[in-house]
Amino acid sequence: MNEHPAPKRKASDYKSEVKPVWCPGCGDYHVLLSLTRMLAASGTPPEQVAVISGIGCSSRIPAYTNCYGFHGVHGRSLALAAGLKVARPDLTVLVMSGDGDGFSIGGNHFLHACRRNIDITYVVMDNQVYGMTKGQPSPTTDPEWDSALAPGGTGIRPFQPLVIALASGANFVARAFSGQPNETARIIHEAVMHPGFSFVQVMSPCVTFRPEQAAWKDAVHPAPVEATDDPARAARRIMTDDGFNIGVLYRGDRPVFDPHSGAEPVPLSALERSFAL
Amino acid sequence: MTDDRKDAAALAAGIETVPELLAHALRIEEDAEERYLALADQMETHHNAAIARLFRWFAGHEAEHAREIRERMAGMALPEIKPWDFHWGDAESPESVDFTAVRYTMDTRAALGLALEAEARALAFFQRIVEVARDPEMRRWAEEFAAEEAEHVRLVRAEIAKLPPDDGQAVERAEDPDPPNEPL
Ligand SMILES: Cc1ncc(C[n+]2csc(CCOP(=O)(O)OP(=O)(O)O)c2C)c(N)n1
Numbered sequence: 001m002n003e004h005p006a007p008k009r010k011a012s013d014y015k016s017e018v019k020p021v022w023c024p025g026c027g028d029y030h031v032l033l034s035l036t037r038m039l040a041a042s043g044t045p046p047e048q049v050a051v052i053s054g055i056g057c058s059s060r061i062p063a064y065t066n067c068y069g070f071h072g073v074h075g076r077s078l079a080l081a082a083g084l085k086v087a088r089p090d091l092t093v094l095v096m097s098g099d100g101d102g103f104s105i106g107g108n109h110f111l112h113a114c115r116r117n118i119d120i121t122y123v124v125m126d127n128q129v130y131g132m133t134k135g136q137p138s139p140t141t142d143p144e145w146d147s148a149l150a151p152g153g154t155g156i157r158p159f160q161p162l163v164i165a166l167a168s169g170a171n172f173v174a175r176a177f178s179g180q181p182n183e184t185a186r187i188i189h190e191a192v193m194h195p196g197f198s199f200v201q202v203m204s205p206c207v208t209f210r211p212e213q214a215a216w217k218d219a220v221h222p223a224p225v226e227a228t229d230d231p232a233r234a235a236r237r238i239m240t241d242d243g244f245n246i247g248v249l250y251r252g253d254r255p256v257f258d259p260h261s262g263a264e265p266v267p268l269s270a271l272e273r274s275f276a277l
Numbered sequence: 278m279t280d281d282r283k284d285a286a287a288l289a290a291g292i293e294t295v296p297e298l299l300a301h302a303l304r305i306e307e308d309a310e311e312r313y314l315a316l317a318d319q320m321e322t323h324h325n326a327a328i329a330r331l332f333r334w335f336a337g338h339e340a341e342h343a344r345e346i347r348e349r350m351a352g353m354a355l356p357e358i359k360p361w362d363f364h365w366g367d368a369e370s371p372e373s374v375d376f377t378a379v380r381y382t383m384d385t386r387a388a389l390g391l392a393l394e395a396e397a398r399a400l401a402f403f404q405r406i407v408e409v410a411r412d413p414e415m416r417r418w419a420e421e422f423a424a425e426e427a428e429h430v431r432l433v434r435a436e437i438a439k440l441p442p443d444d445g446q447a448v449e450r451a452e453d454p455d456p457p458n459e460p461l
């Protein structure tokens with residue numbers, strides 16, 4: 001994303017006419033605000049931004065912006081976004097997802113998007129539950145969460161998205177909290193400006209199925225140390241923190257994926273000949 | 278969100294010039310208007326018409342305050358400030374009602390309570406600037422803003438005092454046919 005000095009834009013210039021249907025109190029309202037404030041601060045014209053999502057409450061977000069958008073198939077937002085960015089490298093491509101969309105059904109795409117290091121930004125609104133389908137545990141749900149749909153808890157070790165992103169090659173890793181929309185806007189802005197695949201886990205409470213997440217606002221705190229450029233060190237820090245460190249945690253410098261290898265493309269007819277029986 | 282913004286008043290001390298103060302004052306009103314409009318939309322979507330009307334009424338007032346500030350600063354150039362560089366830290370501007378504090382079943386008393394908290398935060402913000410301002414002109418502006426916020430606090434309190442002990446919507450709440458967090 002380039003910084004666009006003029007004309008001056010307001011956050012509301014990036015909102016569509018569609019009114020969100022999220023539950024009042026949902027953290028995703030704040031994420032929408034962070035997104036539009038971030039875009040206004042960068043000055044990027046809405047038509048140069050594509051917001052791509054999958055399925056879930058969180059994934060409704062493209063409809064609420066007036067950027068280009070694609071509300072895709074469940075779990076496939078990263079595949080869509082990768083294709084778009086390769087075809088239109090001039091666009092700022094933001095992928096907005098949930099922990100179910102991104103880490104369950106979309107988990108495999110997550111690994112390979114990190115590996116490829118295409119220049120896109122992946123924001124996951126993590127509420128540790130499937131909100132849209134009424135409260136099933138997600139990969140990031142803690143094993144003891146006792147609920148009507150998982151009595152006694154799942155007993156399954158939670159997925160560690162930030163560590164998995166680091167191990168898979170993501171070039172920028174950060175954690176944000178939806179209740180701090182200006183800080184979240186700053187972090188997403190930095191993620192967008194950083195070359196390669198940037199991953200931001202935004203802790204975004206689901207007031208309806210996880211009302212106890214209201215306590216997150218008192219639990220979060222700024223990460224006590226500066227971001228590192230060493231993925232092993234970043235991973236160790238994340239695995240031993242309390243899960244509430246907010247800020248940029250890792251900035252890497254891996255080469256960004258370039259679809260143009262420099263080699264001459266092989267004509268289709270030559271390929272066909274090589275497969276002829 | 279009151280607690281999240283306890284430092285906002287302390288951070289106000291970082292504002293050093295009149296144009297910076299006006300940029301903050303204007304953003305406070307613009308953010309508050311935007312928030313009330315968003316909350317009114319939420320309440321409409323969830324069929325709570327009475328609270329939608331109330332939030333829309335507050336939005337109109339905040340828009341009016343923003344207009345007055347723009348008029349009074351006539352021609353003065355304000356600094357460009359990124360959302361994350363305003364002097365309210367990680368949190369939001371002080372007069373914005375907390376998104377996470379609303380519920381679709383909320384009643385007038387709860388809505389006015391949130392508005393009161395928002396006005397009180399804005400008052401504390403400007404009072405802090407009055408305390409620490411070294412530039413007399415800046416102090417004068419901050420005193421005016423603080424006086425206006427004090428008046429808003431008084432008005433919202435007066436509205437709350439007018440409410441009957443129970444606002445009559447409790448029955449409606451109890452009869453909510455589709456409670457969102459009903460354990461199965
Ligand atoms: C292929 C497919 N499988 C399952 C579903 C049902 N489904 C819809 S949303 C969802 C989970 C969404 O969870 P998350 O991404 O965490 O979003 P939230 O609603 O919590 O924001 C599921 C399983 C679907 N829509 N499509």
Ligand code: SF4
Binds near residue numbers: 021025028058131
């Ligand atoms: S169910 Fe949860 S995630 Fe979905 S809109 Fe409601 S609060 Fe948000």
